[in-house]
Amino acid sequence: MDSEQKRISYFVSFCVEQYKNAKRLTGNQAFEELNQYGVLDYLVENYEILHTQSYQWILEDIDEFINIRKQKAS
Numbered sequence: 001m002d003s004e005q006k007r008i009s010y011f012v013s014f015c016v017e018q019y020k021n022a023k024r025l026t027g028n029q030a031f032e033e034l035n036q037y038g039v040l041d042y043l044v045e046n047y048e049i050l051h052t053q054s055y056q057w058i059l060e061d062i063d064e065f066i067n068i069r070k071q072k073a074s
Helices: 003-023 027-036 039-045 055-073
Strands: none
Touching (some): 003 027, 003 039, 027 039, 039 055
C-alpha cells in the first residue's frame, strides 16, 4: 500500500469512527450503514476535497448523502 492509499484508508477509518460516535453505533453497525448507502466509496472518491473539511462538516455531508440515497430508494 503506497502512502496515498494509507492516507485515504486512515481518513475513511476516521470518518467511520466519527460517524459511529455521533450515532452511538458499534463499529460494525457504522461500517455496514455507511457501506449500504455507498458512503465508503464516496469518501474514497472524494478524499481530496473531503479531507480538508472539519469532522462536523463531514458528518453533516454523510447524513445528507445517506438521506438522498434513502429518498431515491423510496
